[in-house]
Amino acid sequence: MSRSKRARAPEANNFVRTDVLARTARIFQILFVVALIALLLIFIGITQRNRALADAPSTRAPTKNAVAVLNPNAPLIALVAGHSGGIDTGAICADGTREVDVTTDVARRAKNNLEARNYRVEILAEFDARLNAATREYSPRAFLAIHADSCIFSASGFKVARAEISAIPQEEDRMVRCLIAAYADATLLRYHADSITRDMTHYHALGEINLQSPAAIIELGFLGSDAETLKKRDLLAQGVADGLDSFLKGNECK
Ligand SMILES: [Zn+2]
Numbered sequence: 509m510s511r512s513k514r515a516r517a518p519e520a521n522n523f524v525r526t527d528v529l530a531r532t533a534r535i536f537q538i539l540f541v542v543a544l545i546a547l548l549l550i551f552i553g554i555t556q557r558n559r560a561l562a563d564a565p566s567t568r569a570p571t572k573n574a575v576a577v578l579n580p581n582a583p584l585i586a587l588v589a590g591h592s593g594g595i596d597t598g599a600i601c602a603d604g605t606r607e608v609d610v611t612t613d614v615a616r617r618a619k620n621n622l623e624a625r626n627y628r629v630e631i632l633a634e635f636d637a638r639l640n641a642a643t644r645e646y647s648p649r650a651f652l653a654i655h656a657d658s659c660i661f662s663a664s665g666f667k668v669a670r671a672e673i674s675a676i677p678q679e680e681d682r683m684v685r686c687l688i689a690a691y692a693d694a695t696l697l698r699y700h701a702d703s704i705t706r707d708m709t710h711y712h713a714l715g716e717i718n719l720q721s722p723a724a725i726i727e728l729g730f731l732g733s734d735a736e737t738l739k740k741r742d743l744l745a746q747g748v749a750d751g752l753d754s755f756l757k758g759n760e761c762k
Contacts, residue, residue, distance in 0.1 A: 593633025
């Protein structure tokens with residue numbers, strides 16, 4: 509008995525050990541499965557995040573690169589920086605303000621503004637080589653000469669005009685309307701309708717480009733009475749850019 513008792517004891521111990529081992533193995537098995545599921549979830553999470561990251565730049569890229577990489581097929585806008593590129597600086601006021609500095613700065617800012625909207629923009633000098641009355645080859649989708657009015661204090665406001673004799677009067681009238689509406693909105697200057705001069709309606713450059721290219725000239729305001737507004741160059745550029753954009757989008761601007 510005592511022998512068999514002694515003999516059973518290890519058996520019982522073995523049985524208990526096997527049971528413990530089996531339980532431990534099952535715990536490890538469960539832990540293994542849980543770890544596997546956790547790893548799988550982490551993997552799915554990373555994959556989805558990577559996919560989202562990969563998608564994000566492709567949707568951001570066009571706006572981010574709009575300024576740097578211009579579409580060669582984008583509509584071309586031409587801006588004349590009035591009185592630039594020559595010895596005539598336009599009006600010079602008592603405080604030293606020169607018309608050419610205003611027109612050049614506004615043309616540059618309007619260019620940046622329009623390029624950010626995916627237009628191509630070329631700034632021309634007053635008597636640019638691209639302007640040629642004999643060939644009239646230059647054919648932008650919109651052409652705007654930028655000038656500013658005299659240093660007087662007896663008048664205030666801006667003006668926009670097209671050529672008196674136009675090959676496309678309806679298109680050019682629409683362009684003038686769009687510019688007037690947008691520029692008034694941006695600058696809060698009033699439209700000085702009564703003083704459109706022959707200098708504007710017979711402005712040289714309007715007859716030196718393709719007559720099918722819609723063209724106009726703007727006087728941004730009076731260097732005298734509108735001096736404070738004319739210092740807000742981004743607003744002036746915004747008005748010019750909004751007007752051209754609205755015209756090129758086909759708005760009637762009534
Ligand atoms: Zn001028």
